[in-house]
Amino acid sequence: MTMTPLRRRGAALAALLSAALVLSACGGSGDDPNPAGPMRTVKAGNGSVDVPADPQRVVTIGNTTLPFIDMGGAPVGVTEVTASELALIPEKQKATFKAATNVGSSGDQVDMEKLAGLKPDVILAQLPDSEFAQIEKQLKSIAPTLFWGLDTEWKTLAGGLAEAANVTAGLSAQKAEFDKKITKIKETYRKVIDETSFVNVDRWESSDPGTFSIADFGCVEIAQDDIGMNFPKAADGQDPLGWKFLPFEQIAGLSKYDVITYPVDAEGKPKQAFAPVVETNTWKALPAVNSGRALGLFCAGNNSYGPVLQYLDSLDRALATLPAKK
């Protein structure tokens, strides 16, 4: 195939740019600030990976950012998180997030050149498998990369992140507090937990108009799995109940549950997306709502211990106000 001069010039330029990018990418691993430091082997979703024993320059991609910061980590590079997620974290953590370099809007939009320029010791990523598959090679050429799929249980993710980035001290303190709170709730509300049927409802910004969901993921999983509260959940192998958008007329079907839990913001007001539900006449006519057995719960997230501890506090306060069943 013959090339025109213009094409040849273009091809040469492209080759030069590619070489520059590869060299700069290689610089991340080859010119590591602590290349000869001690190494450890840690396990992640993508297998066993050798990482520096005490990494100083951690880049977090996708869902690993906020959990890592929550455990006391300070990443040098991050991908963006939504404004609503950012609004829920403490000011100190917000400052840590803002101090990091933004390497892209999401896992599939990472600026590799920028990432390589940060010379990371380790890269932590949680994003859809298909997105990771596309960037895995490039990430690994920059620094040791640990990946967890979206189906990874949150405690496993927190443990893996802490070990990989050497922030286990922060994690241990959070875990101890978590265990203490769980034990307290179980002991204090044992009878209620055993004898009450709960249902957790929600709405999201993306929900169709006039619809709500019976949410069986998010913080409610902690109430179900760690505390043993009786919430409806999808059968094994089925899609989560929370994926189904139910029309408002089905709010009446919530009558069969003893207690309804619904999402509120930090001030205790119904979450903005959920507000249309509590404004409906059907909601107001529900026996649980009439008898004060609809509990607003604050869930800042369920991907790490900090927000989960806030949820447990909210649940504790709400259960304390629950009137006895008539």
Added chain:
Amino acid sequence: MRLPGPRRRRLACLVVALVVLLALLMASMMIGSTAIAPSVVWDALFHPTADIDHFAIRDYRMPRTIVGLVVGMALGVAGALIQALTRNPLADPGILGVQAGASFAVTVAVGVLGVRDISGYLWFALAGALIVTLMVLTLGSTRRGSSPVVMVLAGVCVGAVLGGVREVLQATNPDAFDAMRSWNAGSIVGRSLDLVWPILPFFAVALVLAFAVSGPLNAMALGDDLAVTQGVRVTRTRVLAIIALTLFVGGATAIAGPIGFVGLMVPHVARWIAGQHQRWIFAYSLLLAPILLLASDILGRIVMRPSEIPVGIVTAFVGAPVLIAMVLRKKASGL
């Protein structure tokens, strides 16, 4: 006085259609995620209490049924208008780019201006439909006046361009796409009557215009030249019909999103029953289209319980095979 045979048959069929529509209105109140007895529906409408089923009927099922009725009527007459106007049996309300204009305006409102609820982008949809129609009218005008063929071509082209730009906007702003997903699929879930009231005057004007041009459209079915010899002002008729069409489609799309197939299929059925007289076709479309829409909506509510299928998807599933079957059986209705 005995009415002549065909006229009596048309009237009788119209009454039957009306009865079917009334039955469907009732069914739409009774059938859904849970079945509610007719007596409860009756009490909810005429002797309401604080009963939870009464709320479900008054707050959700009744508004939804009325929205289905109004949107169906608008799309049905719009379909009949566009097929008569273009003398094209495959024309539907989307063919002049009206729905694309409405969808594009809503995408801009949601993606660029951050409007999130339907009441917020209602007027964008209507304005988008009107602006695009004016564009298509201008592009479709030739030196010898407006030409249906050029207008359809212009509509298809403008629709394609706007559709492409809309896709790009949605791809670059997934949040916006999420927010308008239900509207995009064509749905009447969660539409309150507050969305319908402001649009009703537009529909009323459109209906008056449609019936006013039904006579001239009959004449134009034989060709513009022949219509002119009968004293029909062709361009004026065309412009009035397009205004009516835009108001119908813009309004219906603003409320429920782009719902296909109703405006394409219903006028064919109306022609098979009523013959070629536009006034009868409009009258039948006015009743048959909400029958199709409400029946599809009921179906969408029960086949995937406890979730629902948007009515726009059901009309396509139901309408396509039914139309094919009818075309094969009766041959395509001529225009």
